[in-house]
Structure formats: structure tokens, C-alpha cells
Amino acid sequence: MKILDNMEVAKDANLQLNYYQKEDQVLLAVDCIIFGFDKKDLKILLIKRNFEPEKGKWSLIGGFLKKNENLDQAAVRVLKTLTGLSDIYMEQLYTYSKVDRDPGQRTISVCYYALIDVNAHNFDGIQIDSASWIELKKAPELIFDHDEMVQKAIARLRRKAMTNPIGFELLPEKFTMRQLQNLYESILDKKLDKRNFINKINSLDVLVKLDEKDMTVSRKGAYLYIFDKEKYEKKVEEHGFNFKI
Amino acid sequence: MKILDNMEVAKDANLQLNYYQKEDQVLLAVDCIIFGFDKKDLKILLIKRNFEPEKGKWSLIGGFLKKNENLDQAAVRVLKTLTGLSDIYMEQLYTYSKVDRDPGQRTISVCYYALIDVNAHNFDGIQIDSASWIELKKAPELIFDHDEMVQKAIARLRRKAMTNPIGFELLPEKFTMRQLQNLYESILDKKLDKRNFINKINSLDVLVKLDEKDMTVSRKGAYLYIFDKEKYEKKVEEHGFNFKI
DNA sequence: TTTTACAAGTGTTTTTTAAACACCATAAAT
DNA sequence: ATTTATGGTGTTTAAAAAACACTTGTAAAA
Numbered sequence A, B: 001m002k003i004l005d006n007m008e009v010a011k012d013a014n015l016q017l018n019y020y021q022k023e024d025q026v027l028l029a030v031d032c033i034i035f036g037f038d039k040k041d042l043k044i045l046l047i048k049r050n051f052e053p054e055k056g057k058w059s060l061i062g063g064f065l066k067k068n069e070n071l072d073q074a075a076v077r078v079l080k081t082l083t084g085l086s087d088i089y090m091e092q093l094y095t096y097s098k099v100d101r102d103p104g105q106r107t108i109s110v111c112y113y114a115l116i117d118v119n120a121h122n123f124d125g126i127q128i129d130s131a132s133w134i135e136l137k138k139a140p141e142l143i144f145d146h147d148e149m150v151q152k153a154i155a156r157l158r159r160k161a162m163t164n165p166i167g168f169e170l171l172p173e174k175f176t177m178r179q180l181q182n183l184y185e186s187i188l189d190k191k192l193d194k195r196n197f198i199n200k201i202n203s204l205d206v207l208v209k210l211d212e213k214d215m216t217v218s219r220k221g222a223y224l225y226i227f228d229k230e231k232y233e234k235k236v237e238e239h240g241f242n243f244k245i
Numbered sequence C: 001t002t003t004t005a006c007a008a009g010t011g012t013t014t015t016t017t018a019a020a021c022a023c024c025a026t027a028a029a030t
Numbered sequence D: 001a002t003t004t005a006t007g008g009t010g011t012t013t014a015a016a017a018a019a020c021a022c023t024t025g026t027a028a029a030a
Helices: A004-010 A013-022 A071-083 A146-163 A177-188 A194-204 A229-239 B004-010 B013-022 B071-083 B146-163 B177-188 B194-204 B229-239
Strands: A025-038 A041-048 A061-064 A089-096 A107-116 A131-135 A207-214 A222-227 B025-038 B041-048 B061-064 B089-096 B107-116 B131-135 B207-214 B222-227
Touching: A025 A071, A025 A146, A041 A071, A041 A177, A061 A071, A071 A089, A071 A107, A089 A146, A089 B089, A107 A146, A146 A177, A177 A194, A177 A222, A194 A207, B025 B071, B025 B146, B041 B071, B041 B177, B061 B071, B071 B089, B071 B107, B089 B146, B107 B146, B146 B177, B177 B194, B177 B222, B194 B207
Parallel strands: A025 A107, B025 B107
Antiparallel strands: A025 A041, A025 A061, A025 B025, A041 A131, A089 A107, A207 A222, B025 B041, B025 B061, B041 B131, B089 B107, B207 B222
């Protein structure tokens, strides 16, 4: 790391070992937006704070970075602590640093978002009883700058889902075309044409249609599909394929 | 901020004021990729370290976050210290946190990138004499994880320039169509068709063609254009216009 | 058993956007 | 007057996106 203010100090290599010590240290938090998709609705997992300040208000889950881990690891740890889940899609979003964003102490927060199939997991492992899945559109006001974080996460999810096959992370392994379309309609917050959607998905040629139907959804039943990840990755590697909806 | 590991502690509001103190603090660096465009080449501003460790090696510019500023302000300060320039387009890119990324001390780096019109400014203000503009394609190996940062910045610039009018930040106020095309060819690293490019740009309808020519570039001279920022913003606001090349 | 209700499934046409493509204009230098 | 170097300009074709409506299968109700 280069320290402009300390150029003259830096020139003396003897001072190298302790020349970082003049600099301010800060607390580094990791906050996490957890997206879930339940039937027709995009939801986020929120907790109601049971401690001051802002006790009783809704917030994202979070934790602090520890000395012996990197941020990705911290985000995974935070998520596991809350939900008991591992192997979840997570991605770093943005770092928030307003001086007074946390009234408790100067804290910088690195924000992550995660995509979870709500129904595939039982959440017995949830260690915070005040955690709830809340419809994105009905979400309450959140503490600090967490609303801003959620807005950015939605924008990122929207862009990313259009150009990468991350939507499947929110669905069960087997899903119907209608579920997939509902998911995209929720993410994009607009209606899509059924036939155009199916044509588009089929043209991507990365789903496998099963001989199995989901009979819970209609009298006729709807065919189930799975995302063929290996086929997708092979297409990307061999032909520079671009997933684009 | 919510501290999962400390839920039981947190329930006691009396401990609130010092309950952050159990957490590790870290140094937060700000590193900056400065893009410039010079005639036909995309360049980045690099410095040769004149102090240990990694003395003599090339690196991005950077500094440390101070207690009384947020990250955007720190990035602006770092840039101004190096170049003397203000009012520069800057955007946060990503936060790097590998445990051993800086051998000096555990340091997390929040990375920014900046877009500068190389020729519009004289760099007398440069306070580091070892700073140089280096062609992106000829850039040397950089210290720590700086190469990774540059790669991510290029990817971001590529995406962003295709969907937002940020390219103009790299050009003089008045520019020729060919300059604009050269810029996009540099950013995308591929040749574009001259006529298709002009048709596309004109269809966006956000440039103003001046009655003035740049005579330095050819016998015939090339018309100069300016980006009409107000028109652009009005179109975005009133018609949900999307800049897209 | 027939009817009804409900969501699933399925192709074609039209419109828009992207891509391919080649020649003339200008002015300075010789 | 000729050469030279770069600027400037439209049309045609191909591909992608958007608009659009009816039939099918099944279970429950009549």
C-alpha cells in the first residue's frame, strides 16, 4: 500500500515496519441482504433488533470482520450463523462508509447479497428467532443505511440475473417454466409475455425438460425443468456463450 | 450494526456503548486506478515505489481512510494529492481483503477508479515524480493484488461505458467522432465499423456538432462535437432514456 | 358422464435493432 | 494537376425482440 502523506517517512525503509501505525484503524462490518423467492414473491430475510440503539427496528443481518479471515469468509460465516446454511450464492456488493452511519462507533460496512431457495431448506438452524422473510415490496424501513443497501442489491440482482444464470439459485432444483417466469417478473418488477419468455429460455438451451410434472399447480400439471450447469459452463468455455434474458 | 456472536451481550443495553470494543479493527486503504485516454491509447497512471517493501516495483496510487472522512472523500483526496486535480469522475469498484495481501500489515483495500482527460490538464501538480502514464496493454506487473484490481476496473469500465455516458470523461470537451470511436475501440479492445458507430451515436441524439473543425488531424479537418449533458439528463428524466452503445 | 374451470402449452407475424458493406470530398503538399 | 491522407456519408440484409390467441389436459363439480 502506498501512503502519499508519508512519502518522506516511507523513504526510510527502517521505518517500514511501523509506519502503518500512524494511520487510523476502523471497525469493518459485513452486512448481508438475503434474497429468497417464495412462490410468486421476492423476499428478504430481516431481523428485528432486540437491543439498543434502534431496538425494535428492522435491520439486515451482519457481523464484524475478524483478523484471520477475508471478507468473503466473514460473509459466509455471518450467513451460516443466522441460517445454518452453507454453499449459498453470495457476492460482494458495495462498501458503505458515511462517517456517522452507525451512531455506536465509526464503522465501515462491506455489503454482500445472498440468493437462497426459501423452500428447499428448513430453517431450524436459525439462531435469531426474530428473523423473518418479508416481501420486498412490503419491507419496513430499516436502520442506518440499510435501505440504501437493499436498493443497490435489487439493482445488482436485476442486472446480474439478466446476464448470468443466477436466478436458479433462488429456485428449487426442479422448477416449472411458470415458476421461472414468475421469478424473473418479480426481479424485474414487470410482466413478461409467456410465449416470448419460453422461446427465449429454450433458445439458450441450458435447461433439461423432465418427464415429471408438478401437479400441485394446476389440473393439467406443469412440466419440471432443471438447469444443466455443466452444459452451461461448457458452452461458456467452448463457445464464449453469453447467458442473456 | 448487528453482532451475531454477541446476541446475549447485546440484550443488555448497558453494555451497548463498549460492545464494539471486542471486535478487531483494521487499516482501511483506498487504492485508485486512474484511466486516461491519449490519442489512441487507454492508459493508467502508475507509480514506481521508492520505498520498501517492493521498492522499485510498480503500483497503483493509494492512501488510508481517515477517521473524519468517508471513502469517496478519501479517494478524492488521494487523487488530488497525486495529480492536483479535482472534479474527476470516480467510482467505487470493489473491496479487497485477502489476509496476507499486504505483507506490511493486515490491510483491507477499497478500490476506486477514475477517468481523466490526460491532455486537458497539465500535471505540474503531480507530487510524485515517479508517476507515469502507461499504456494499458504494456503495463508492467504490479505489486500485491493490484493487477487483479486493474482487471476488474477494465471490466467495469467496459460495461459502464456501454451503458452510461462516462466515456466523455476521458475526452476533451470538444472531440471528433473519430476520437470518440478510437476511445470505444480502446475500451472494448476491438475495431468498430465507422458508419455503424456514427449512426449509433447520432441516434442517441446527445451530441452537438459544432461549426468548428480540428485541423490537426487531417488535411480535410474533422468536425468537433460536444456532449450535451443537460439534454442527456433531460432525456433520462423525462423519457427514461437509456444511453446504450 | 358430461360439463366446467383452470392453468399449461404452443408458432407466426411484425417491428426494431444490429451488421455488413464502398465510394466520394477536401485540402495540403508536391 | 496529381498525389495523399483522412473525413464523411446511406442502404441493404440479417438477427433479435415484441406483439399476438387459441387449443390441451386434468380434476372437480354438476
